[in-house]
Amino acid sequence: MIQSEDYIYSKSAVARMLNVAQSAVTRLEKWPLNRPFDCSIIFVIVKGKRPRFWKKFDFLFHFADWRRSQSKELVVDRLMPNVFAVINEKKKSKYIATIRPDSITCNCEDYKNQVKFLAKAGVCKHGYAVLKNLGISKLSEYIKGNIYQQTLDNYKKQNAFKLTVMRTDAYSFAVQGSSTIHYCDLHPNIIKCSCTKYDTKKPNSEQFCTHGYAVLNYLGFTGNQQIKDYCLGFDWIVDD
Numbered sequence: 001m002i003q004s005e006d007y008i009y010s011k012s013a014v015a016r017m018l019n020v021a022q023s024a025v026t027r028l029e030k031w032p033l034n035r036p037f038d039c040s041i042i043f044v045i046v047k048g049k050r051p052r053f054w055k056k057f058d059f060l061f062h063f064a065d066w067r068r069s070q071s072k073e074l075v076v077d078r079l080m081p082n083v084f085a086v087i088n089e090k091k092k093s094k095y096i097a098t099i100r101p102d103s104i105t106c107n108c109e110d111y112k113n114q115v116k117f118l119a120k121a122g123v124c125k126h127g128y129a130v131l132k133n134l135g136i137s138k139l140s141e142y143i144k145g146n147i148y149q150q151t152l153d154n155y156k157k158q159n160a161f162k163l164t165v166m167r168t169d170a171y172s173f174a175v176q177g178s179s180t181i182h183y184c185d186l187h188p189n190i191i192k193c194s195c196t197k198y199d200t201k202k203p204n205s206e207q208f209c210t211h212g213y214a215v216l217n218y219l220g221f222t223g224n225q226q227i228k229d230y231c232l233g234f235d236w237i238v239d240d
């Protein structure tokens with residue numbers, strides 16, 4: 001039976017780390033240690049080499065580093081604000097990676113296995129390609145920096161400039177993209193839009209859609225603090 005940790009502490013990982021064939025790795029055992037923190041080390045025998053112990057850390061480092069290096073040849077194409085196609089042009093393969101606040105999920109086999117076998121799934125090579133596309137190298141940086149929200153906000157802001165805004169009355173706007181038209185209404189803390197279902201538990205700033213940003217631009221709120229400026233200026237906008 002495959003144990004969860006075998007996905008990290010595997011013969012194939014040793015083979016990759018030593019650049020030898022997997023068949024040359026004849027033995028891999030987890031040895032318990034009587035120490036309070038590091039609960040085990042890995043005993044490895046490779047044909048033609050002296051038997052040795054490996055630290056768990058070596059495997060964990062390799063697990064991420066190998067995927068990160070494999071991600072270099074991949075091409076990333078953003079399909080939706082949070083969805084990316086990750087393409088290997090040589091292999092003609094394509095996987096779909098989705099960013100979430102605390103993970104980068106993917107429909108590839110490796111990611112599915114990580115979910116299945118690891119207590120906490122890491123990142124597959126496609127996920128690393130997406131992180132790199134966002135200017136980040138580690139999942140921990142991505143989570144700590146709240147990059148998810150920043151990424152979505154930036155995407156909406158950039159796309160908002162491509163839309164056409166028409167004011168229909170003091171509070172209402174029609175916002176036109178290439179093929180669709182959406183309707184936005186001004187409210188004191190938010191610009192509501194026909195494209196979004198509103199969740200009263202979420203902060204309003206997270207619920208600004210691209211159309212809302214287009215209306216902000218139309219009203220002249222274009223700086224970094226544009227939502228805050230809008231909330232402060234709401235009373236005089238509708239007086240106009």
Ligand SMILES: [Zn+2]
Pocket residue numbers: 095106107108109110111124125126127
């Ligand atoms: Zn993947």
Ligand SMILES: [Zn+2]
Pocket residue numbers: 182193194195196209210211212
């Ligand atoms: Zn919208």
